[in-house]
Amino acid sequence: MLVFRRTGDGLLQQLVVERYHRKWEFKQQTHASVAFLVQESEAEKMMYLYGNSRINEKGNLEIGGCDTVELAAQWGTPLYVMDEKWIRQRMKQFVQAFQATGLAFQVAYASKAFSTLAMCRLVDEEGLHLDVVSEGELHTALAAGFPPERIYFHGNNKTPAELVKGLEAGIRLFVVDNFTELQLLELLAQERGMKVPVLLRTTPGIEAHTHDYIQTGQEDSKFGFDLGSDQVYKAVQTCMKSPALHLEGFHCHIGSQIFEVEGFRLAVGKMAELIRNCQERYGTHTKILNLGGGFGIRYQADDTPLEPADYVEAIAEEVKRTFSEEERPEIWLEPGRSLVGEAGTTLYTVGSIKEIPGVRKYVAVDGGMSDNLRPALYQAAYEAHLANKADQTPTETVSIAGKLCESGDMLIWDTVLPSVESGDILAVGCTGAYNYSMANNYNRMPRPAVIFVADGKAELVVRRETLDDLISQDVIPERLKRKKVTTF
Numbered sequence: 001m002l003v004f005r006r007t008g009d010g011l012l013q014q015l016v017v018e019r020y021h022r023k024w025e026f027k028q029q030t031h032a033s034v035a036f037l038v039q040e041s042e043a044e045k046m047m048y049l050y051g052n053s054r055i056n057e058k059g060n061l062e063i064g065g066c067d068t069v070e071l072a073a074q075w076g077t078p079l080y081v082m083d084e085k086w087i088r089q090r091m092k093q094f095v096q097a098f099q100a101t102g103l104a105f106q107v108a109y110a111s112k113a114f115s116t117l118a119m120c121r122l123v124d125e126e127g128l129h130l131d132v133v134s135e136g137e138l139h140t141a142l143a144a145g146f147p148p149e150r151i152y153f154h155g156n157n158k159t160p161a162e163l164v165k166g167l168e169a170g171i172r173l174f175v176v177d178n179f180t181e182l183q184l185l186e187l188l189a190q191e192r193g194m195k196v197p198v199l200l201r202t203t204p205g206i207e208a209h210t211h212d213y214i215q216t217g218q219e220d221s222k223f224g225f226d227l228g229s230d231q232v233y234k235a236v237q238t239c240m241k242s243p244a245l246h247l248e249g250f251h252c253h254i255g256s257q258i259f260e261v262e263g264f265r266l267a268v269g270k271m272a273e274l275i276r277n278c279q280e281r282y283g284t285h286t287k288i289l290n291l292g293g294g295f296g297i298r299y300q301a302d303d304t305p306l307e308p309a310d311y312v313e314a315i316a317e318e319v320k321r322t323f324s325e326e327e328r329p330e331i332w333l334e335p336g337r338s339l340v341g342e343a344g345t346t347l348y349t350v351g352s353i354k355e356i357p358g359v360r361k362y363v364a365v366d367g368g369m370s371d372n373l374r375p376a377l378y379q380a381a382y383e384a385h386l387a388n389k390a391d392q393t394p395t396e397t398v399s400i401a402g403k404l405c406e407s408g409d410m411l412i413w414d415t416v417l418p419s420v421e422s423g424d425i426l427a428v429g430c431t432g433a434y435n436y437s438m439a440n441n442y443n444r445m446p447r448p449a450v451i452f453v454a455d456g457k458a459e460l461v462v463r464r465e466t467l468d469d470l471i472s473q474d475v476i477p478e479r480l481k482r483k484k485v486t487t488f
């Protein structure tokens with residue numbers, strides 16, 4: 001498929017797109033029939049947002065072989081639709097890219113991006129490790145039958161109960177974040193006569209180019225041992241002296257939604273310095289270097305994220321350049337967003353439409369910041385299409401409002417859609433990461449259902465919360481129980 005678009009210098013850029021693998025190669029070209037080609041590309045570009053998708057004979061958006069208008073009718077809206085094949089493909093891309101480098105490696109899925117029983121099953125089947133950050137995520141993994149020896153535990157404030165649960169489950173290791181945790185873990189392991197494998201999480205002092213709230217590697221961060229001071233070295237010494245702790249290596253995570261490889265290269269350099277210093281000073285053997293996640297994804301059709309292989313190859317190149325073959329640790333990565341983000345689509349039903357002449361047209365949907373907190377939290381930008389009018393030309397500029405009682409509950413400002421009517425099904429793409437997992441019950445909104453789609457089949461993986469679910473944890477103290485009606 002050939003797609004062209006105009007670049008800043010007036011040339012046309014030819015994008016050779018292999019859709020399934022999301023591989024884009026850029027070639028500069030001039031071309032005469034600009035208008036025709038650019039117009040054609042708009043419809044095609046739309047499809048980049050919805051996993052393995054197409055516009056079907058009815059003019060509806062189809063994902064994983066399923067007509068999204070039928071999905072909305074069958075399962076209700078808001079509805080999270082996850083393209084299972086897309087997720088599996090992404091996992092394979094990371095693994096295959098690593099295999100091609102010849103390095104010893106491990107890829108884990110950072111389950112905070114989207115944690116459900118069915119998702120844990122996919123991760124297990126694809127042979128990845130699993131990163132959990134809470135007792136809840138650990139419980140989900142264990143309940144899904146995920147092997148504990150492939151789970152590891154992250155978090156900047158693991159509670160004693162969480163550490164005990166991890167120890168008793170026999171997880172692969174703990175990524176220790178700070179001195180409080182190190183002491184607590186040592187104590188709990190000693191009490192149980194265990195020697196616990198650990199990685200130390202460090203803050204390498206790298207500022208990734210991303211939103212302030214999702215940077216994590218800069219010095220002034222709540223996460224990890226500071227690399228700039230002697231903190232991490234003190235932690236290493238504590239591990240070396242302790243019969244209850246076994247230091248297997250180091251971890252860093254420089255941030256999220258990162259579009260460049262440079263930060264990862266820098267991280268390899270900084271971590272290599274740490275590893276060498278520890279070897280020289282304390283004779284430490286570093287088995288594992290975990291470089292975290294953070295690989296950027298497409299949220300809008302014009303975004304051009306790197307491929308998993310681009311990150312892996314750059315990291316591998318830097319590792320090979322920096323470490324001799326004998327010194328080279330296993331390289332671990334833990335992507336979250338990039339394994340699931342582009343696989344997810346949220347379907348909504350359009351409800352009220354309010355037009356302020358000459359100002360704006362608000363199109364309200366039956367969800368909002370309760371199912372997608374990211375626009376309100378990070379000013380995250382998304383694109384939307386009408387699933388039941390996917391073949392129609394966009395003609396009007398509208399803003400998509402959520403239904404929650406906050407002026408900031410706007411999903412998308414100023415987007416162009418075909419003529420919108422109440423009852424239309426609106427699709428918002430690239431909502432697979434940090435959407436279901438950050439969903440909430442504000443305004444007592446029930447959390448939406450999640451379905452997996454593949455080969456024309458849709459299966460429920462999380463059922464929609466009911467109104468009774470919403471009140472199921474509520475308790476009325478005896479004294480407040482309704483005895484008599486007071487009227488004024």
Ligand SMILES: Cc1ncc(COP(=O)(O)O)c(C=O)c1O
Nearest residue numbers: 110253256293294295335336337
């Ligand atoms: C320690 C750690 N690992 C992995 C991830 C996953 O990040 P992402 O979803 O951006 O790949 C995060 C979240 O930013 C994280 O804090």
Ligand SMILES: N[C@@H](CCCC[NH3+])C(=O)O
Nearest residue numbers: 112214216256374433434
């Ligand atoms: N929840 C964030 C990312 C946090 C990453 C976890 N450290 C997002 O939606 O982008």
